[in-house]
Amino acid sequence: MIELFSTAHAEAGPRYTPHELASMLRLHPPTPEQAAIISAPVEPLLVVAGAGSGKTETMAARVLWLVANGYASPEQVLGLTFTRKAAGELAHRVRTRLGQLVRRLGREELLAGEPTVATYHSYAARIVVEHGLRAGYEPSARLLTEASRWQIVDLLVRNYTGDMTDVHFAPSTVTDAVLALAGDMAEHLVTTDELAAWTGRFFADVQSRPGKVAAAVRDALARQQVRLKLLPLVRAYEVRKNDYEAMDFGDQMARAARVARDHPEVGAIERERFKVVLLDEYQDTSHAQVVLLRSLFGQGHPVAAVGDPCQSIYGWRGASAGTLDRFPAEFGGAAERTLTTSWRNRPEVLGVANALSTPLRAAGARVAELTAAARVDARIGGAAVHCALLETYADEAAWIADSMVKAWLVAADLPDALPEQVPIEQRPTSAVLVRLRSQIPAIEAALRERGVPVEVVGLGGLLDTPxxxxxxxxxxxxxxxxxxxxxxxxxxxxxxxxxxxxxxxxxxxxxxxxxxxxxxxxxxxxxxxxxxxxxxxxxxxxxxxxxxxxxxxxxxxxxxxxxxxxxxxxxxxxxxxxxxxxxxxxxxxxxxxxxxxxxxxxxxxxxxxxxxxxxxxxxxxxxxxxxxxxxxxxxxxxxxxxxxxxxxxxxxxxxxxxxxxxxxxxxxxxxxxxxxxx
Ligand SMILES: Nc1ncnc2c1ncn2[C@@H]1O[C@H](COP(=O)(O)OP(=O)(O)OP(=O)(O)O)[C@@H](O)[C@H]1O
Incomplete structure (x- = not known):
């Protein structure tokens, strides 16, 4: 257990329960599962829960509970997420609630300061700037944009005269492959020499075994042979970055991890600064990120990580569902809790989601099935989840638009009306998620044709207009x-x-x-x-x-x-x-x-x-x-x-x-x- 934040409250046990705080701030009462997480001991904690189960809400409530009960001041709280949007969402909820708490308790002196809510990358950037010199990294190193990375490597590739036997790619594909390899190596904290040595050992190991080499192993060897051919280009890219005193995002994370791993005093400083740490989407953290976090906060510090193994989307860069399994070992014996109520989806949708994720659970993903909260909105337009396989994008757009119009008319109980005749307050909000941005114009046109007003969100919208x-x-x-x-x-x-x-x-x-x-x-x-x-x-x-x-x-x-x-x-x-x-x-x-x-x-x-x-x-x-x-x-x-x-x-x-x-x-x-x- 950590040294408690000054006040007598914390030493005497928590003054406020999660329910009391929720009612004081007129928030939804937490479920028993949420309450247990919010008021869990101030120790490492792992929450494994599915989509829309209230993870962010619960984390915000935990910060509130910790602050209200004197375990930490707001500025001693660090929250890390993957995207700026998620960081903004968590920061907004935490700050709003802390503001409400100040107004209710009238104790501004205790609640002064702001929590730090950032992305994993921006936190790594801060570690490099503040502590990088300990490992010889210039704090002024420039961060390369994706475009600049591509330009540097493209130029190297096009001027390269080394041996490229067996590399049957176009130059632009070689550029992509070099960038991907450099990125993977940074994510895994592997140097070019280490990779070359490992590949050599692997080849020797395979060749030392008697019998025929299986086709899959032969393929793997061939891929590694190609990878070896790319290594000189990765090295040249490193040299070029050094010449420019620049680094890319992968380097930044790797530098932060190495500084934290090799200089324990950095962890001491960060633990002193942040008494409580929240980690969002922990299942997607890469190897370098885990090394960074474990090195800084891995000795029983109160780190609360939330994650969902079924939502792991970064397997290709070293994240794995196993990251969640390893959390207790990495952070010092964490308690594990779950949330099973979905606040976002209706039972029909959850039925489909639970069925689709059954194989993942069977393969070891330890996330509980979700059930719909009682307050989830009444059903609109039937109880079935429909799935359609259509021949063309145009057919798909028409089907989506027709389904939406039907749902509107059912919701408004006006089966024969035109969409524009449905009173605004009776129009259910609807969302269309697409696989490719290029689908958006056709769907938008189909909806507009039927009189349904549309708003296209997302930055790519304009770039995709013909x-x-x-x-x-x-x-x-x-x-x-x-x-x-x-x-x-x-x-x-x-x-x-x-x-x-x-x-x-x-x-x-x-x-x-x-x-x-x-x-x-x-x-x-x-x-x-x-x-x-x-x-x-x-x-x-x-x-x-x-x-x-x-x-x-x-x-x-x-x-x-x-x-x-x-x-x-x-x-x-x-x-x-x-x-x-x-x-x-x-x-x-x-x-x-x-x-x-x-x-x-x-x-x-x-x-x-x-x-x-x-x-x-x-x-x-x-x-x-x-x-x-x-x-x-x-x-x-x-x-x-x-x-x-x-x-x-x-x-x-x-x-x-x-x-x-x-x-x-x-x-x-x-x-x-x-x-x-x-
Ligand atoms: N106890 C509760 N009572 C009522 N509503 C709740 C409760 N807990 C959470 N919610 C609501 O459920 C919705 C989903 O919560 P939240 O965004 O925290 O889920 P999440 O698990 O973080 O989602 P995601 O998987 O997308 O990250 C929010 O609108 C939130 O206000």
């Missing part, structure tokens, strides 16, 4: 001439309506351009046999230079020419400064520099036709990093082309890099414009 998506695709095509997928969307969209025959002709043209370029490239020692990414993705070039008109329908050709001209005009504006760039930096010393990616003159095209993708001029506004990258690109050696049959032939992606890197360069380059200098 008009905005067209603008985004246009920007992509301008910045990345290999982005054939975006161009295809625009060509087949409502504006240009290019038909299949003309698309095939354009595709043939792109092949001809690629073939002509191969013809002009330095002659390899042996013929190349593997198609590369550029071969597949030069539709944008073909649009700029569509070749002879008779290959297309007259109308199609005219539209393609018109659109090609429009894109060329827009492309000339690519090097204009971005208004958000906050300082001007002198660009590297060079005369006007052109990215050498103009398509070669090809048979059938007017002599000298070429497309200039991006022009950069001295004096342009650029960040120092962008300037450095541009300079390093110019001085980097030209990659070699691959020869078929050579013993250690570079794989597809490696050669694709050599061909596709010039056109994609502007993407990395222009992406830097919008960033403020470091």
């Amino acid at each position: 008009e905005v998506r067209d603008v985004v695709c246009t920007l992509r095509v301008l910045a990345d001439p290999t982005d054939g997928a975006s161009l295809l969307r625009l060509l087949t969209g409502a504006r240009w309506r290019i038909g299949p025959r003309d698309l095939v002709a354009l595709y043939r043209r792109s092949r001809a351009i690629a073939a002509a370029r191969r013809g002009l490239a330095p002659v390899p020692e042996e013929p190349e046999i593997v198609p590369d990414r550029l071969d597949e993705s030069s539709l944008v070039e073909a649009l700029a230079d569509p070749g002879p008109a008779p290959s297309y329908s007259a109308e199609g050709y005219a539209r393609l020419r018109a659109y090609g001209r429009e894109l060329a005009l827009l492309r000339h504006r690519l090097d204009q400064p971005c208004p958000t760039s906050s300082r001007t930096w002198s660009a590297p010393p060079a005369s006007t520099s052109r990215w050498p990616c103009a398509p070669a003159p090809t048979p059938g095209s007017p002599a000298g036709t070429s497309t200039r993708w991006v022009t950069w001029r001295p004096g342009s506004r650029a960040t120092p990093t962008a300037a450095r990258w541009a300079a390093s690109w110019r001085s980097s050696p030209r990659p070699k082309t691959r020869s078929a049959g050579s013993p250690r032939a570079k794989s597809t992606w490696s050669r694709a890099r050599c061909r596709s890197s010039p056109p994609t360069r502007p993407r990395a380059w222009s992406g830097m414009w919008s960033r403020s200098p470091a």
Whole structure:
């Protein structure tokens, strides 16, 4: 048990029961299960409970009970959640209740200060800033955004000349794989050397066993072989981050965990500061997060963790349902409690949810089945949960909209009315959850068609509207001439309506351009046999230079020419400064520099036709990093082309890099414009 917070109340036992506090603040009375958690001894505690069972509510009530009974002052409470939204929700409930308590008890001196409610990541960031120097981490290290991470690794990948035998990925996939591997290693606190050594031991172990290697093991070995090939890139990424004095989110969590693990004095300081710790969604904590929390608060400190093994969504990054099972061992013999009343769902929904989660429980998830609270709203539109499997998104949207209209009419007892005739107070609120944002417009349209007012929530809403998506695709095509997928969307969209025959002709043209370029490239020692990414993705070039008109329908050709001209005009504006760039930096010393990616003159095209993708001029506004990258690109050696049959032939992606890197360069380059200098 911890040293109690000053007052006589705490030493003499709790002054207020959970029920008394609830009635004092006019809150819902807690259930017996909730009351037991709220007033549990001030020791490690694990609450395993399902969705909507009142976990957040109970945690807020526990903070209130601890403060009211003098076990902790508000500022000695730390609550950690995964998302800012959840942190905001918990903080709001705790602060509102503490405010009510102050007004009721009139004891402001005891309740001064604010609890700290933060995300796991922001708490880790604070640990690194405040204590990182103990482990040699600069507190001023810059945090890389997802986009910056991607740009750094993409550039490394495209300039990489190491052995990539057996890595049959496109460059962008290699970039994703390197980022994922770097992230996984940070989550698991594993270094590149440790991973290489572990893989070596694993291989030796498998090979030392007699008999045939099972197919599944062979697959695992092959995957690990690929992983080993990526390790030099992960190392290069680490070096690059050090050069930039930067780190990503994974590094930040790993640094916090290492500081806490290797420097016990940090735990002493944090335990002194926070007498009570609440951990939300504990089932989703990664290995690095568990190490951080266990190192800081793992010696019997009153940590209350809540979690639901059936809601574990981060298995891929090291979280597992076993995290909940290990809690008592990690935090010093925790009591375990549960909540079984659902305040959010009706019995029919819970019946389905309980049935669906039965296999998870059978596999060891120790979470109790939920039963509906008596106060859950009366049923609307029948007692059954319906499930439909429909052929198209449009059918699905229509079905959802019809079901909702039916529910409205049943709720209002107006079977023949139109939705807009249902009085507002009789309209039940309804929510539609979708798997993909792209489904939203169709569902929204179907509901509006039937007169049901709709509000689309979520940040992605605007980006998914077709008009905005067209603008985004246009920007992509301008910045990345290999982005054939975006161009295809625009060509087949409502504006240009290019038909299949003309698309095939354009595709043939792109092949001809690629073939002509191969013809002009330095002659390899042996013929190349593997198609590369550029071969597949030069539709944008073909649009700029569509070749002879008779290959297309007259109308199609005219539209393609018109659109090609429009894109060329827009492309000339690519090097204009971005208004958000906050300082001007002198660009590297060079005369006007052109990215050498103009398509070669090809048979059938007017002599000298070429497309200039991006022009950069001295004096342009650029960040120092962008300037450095541009300079390093110019001085980097030209990659070699691959020869078929050579013993250690570079794989597809490696050669694709050599061909596709010039056109994609502007993407990395222009992406830097919008960033403020470091
Ligand atoms: N004893 C109670 N009496 C009445 N309502 C309650 C009670 N306990 C919780 N609730 C209500 O139940 C709803 C769900 O509670 P809460 O948000 O705390 O659940 P949760 O388990 O944290 O949900 P999730 O699984 O989504 O995180 C809230 O509206 C809350 O006010």
